[in-house]
Amino acid sequence: MAYREKTAWLTLVCMIVAYVIYFSLVLSGQVGPRLLDIVWTFGIVASIQAVVVIIGHVVLAARSDADERARPDERDRAIARRGGSAGYYVLLVGTIVVGVVMPFSDPAPKIVNTALLAIVLAETLRHVLIVTSYRRGWHG
Amino acid sequence: MPFKEKIAWISAVTTAIVWGGYFTFAFRTMMTGGVPHPSIYMAAFTAALILQALLAAAAAIVVAILAPKDANAPADERDREVARRSYAIAYPVLISLIVCVTVTVYFGATPWDLVNGMMAAIVIAEIVHYGAQIVGYRRGA
Numbered sequence: 001m002a003y004r005e006k007t008a009w010l011t012l013v014c015m016i017v018a019y020v021i022y023f024s025l026v027l028s029g030q031v032g033p034r035l036l037d038i039v040w041t042f043g044i045v046a047s048i049q050a051v052v053v054i055i056g057h058v059v060l061a062a063r064s065d066a067d068e069r070a071r072p073d074e075r076d077r078a079i080a081r082r083g084g085s086a087g088y089y090v091l092l093v094g095t096i097v098v099g100v101v102m103p104f105s106d107p108a109p110k111i112v113n114t115a116l117l118a119i120v121l122a123e124t125l126r127h128v129l130i131v132t133s134y135r136r137g138w139h140g
Numbered sequence: 141m142p143f144k145e146k147i148a149w150i151s152a153v154t155t156a157i158v159w160g161g162y163f164t165f166a167f168r169t170m171m172t173g174g175v176p177h178p179s180i181y182m183a184a185f186t187a188a189l190i191l192q193a194l195l196a197a198a199a200a201i202v203v204a205i206l207a208p209k210d211a212n213a214p215a216d217e218r219d220r221e222v223a224r225r226s227y228a229i230a231y232p233v234l235i236s237l238i239v240c241v242t243v244t245v246y247f248g249a250t251p252w253d254l255v256n257g258m259m260a261a262i263v264i265a266e267i268v269h270y271g272a273q274i275v276g277y278r279r280g281a
Contacts, residue, residue: 035246078221084228088269091234092262098242099258103251111254115242119235126231 003060003068004076005134010056012127018049019120026113033109042116079133087126094118143203143210144219145277150199152270154192159263162188166256181252185259226272230265237261 001009022045025031031041061069072080098115106114132138165184204211215223241257249257 035243078224081221081224081228084231085224088227088231088234088265091231091238092265095234095238095258095262098238099261100255103245103254108245111245112242115238119238122231122235 002134003064004072005131006060006064007057008127008130008134010060011053012124012131014049014053014056015120015124015127018045019124021045023113023117023120031109031113033107035108035112038109038112038116079130079138082133082138083126083129086129087122090125091118091122094122142219142277143207143213144215144222145274146203147200148270148273148277150203151196152267152274154195154199155263155266155270158188158192158195159259163256163260163263166252170253178252181255185255222273222276225276226269229272230269233268234261234265237264 022042025041031037094115095118098111098118102111102114162184166181238258238261241254241261244257245254
């Protein structure tokens with residue numbers, strides 16, 4: 001497996017684990033309704049995720065050849081953009097739901113958490129597409 | 141100028157004009173302290189959506205009639221690359237704006253403030269997307 005595919009898997013797995021934990025806490029009512037509660041819990045989860053991803057990147061970089069870690073080539077960039085493009089559509093739909101439908105029917109904490117969910121879903125799809133593009137040998 | 145670049149220009153200009161008009165109306169209303177009946181906002185909002193769709197479609201049809209060969213040509217590798225790149229540029233812009241707008245719900249934003257804020261986020265992201273497409277074609281990406 002190529003270095004960039006490994007880092008994509010690492011990011012995807014860490015993200016799924018982190019945000020499943022966060023949204024489980026939200027659904028079980030362990031995150032308070034205040035903005036500070038949401039920011040605090042989300043901040044802790046996102047920070048732990050970031051630290052694990054950084055450590056994972058360092059370990060993967062140490063185990064791989066310098067050639068593999070070279071600057072992203074044209075294919076790597078095309079794959080990254082493909083992921084970003086798909087994530088944008090998901091985020092657009094999420095924005096419409098959060099910004100146009102929910103303000104009239106839902107309380108503030110639900111609106112904020114749904115916005116976070118839309119971002120997380122868009123990011124997850126982005127990374128899934130990156131991983132599958134490497135797996136399937138997509139060349140743009 | 142490639143057909144898809146013309147479409148990007150049309151989309152950028154119609155988006156800026158129509159939603160610029162809508163947000164001017166919303167901002168003036170907010171500044172004067174007036175709170176119009178939600179149905180007025182809804183009518184203006186719906187009118188902006190329909191007007192933009194009509195303007196963009198009409199302009200695209202005119203451009204397609206003037207250059208039917210270009211309009212019927214399938215997207216090539218360059219078109220796809222420009223499209224992907226422009227979405228990838230607009231994506232972090234939209235994420236940042238969503239976060240900024242969403243937290244205003246805790247600072248006294250009304251439902252209509254949130255609707256307008258989210259629509260502004262989409263409009264800005266879309267203009268960045270069209271702008272990136274135009275720059276991509278201009279630079280010959």
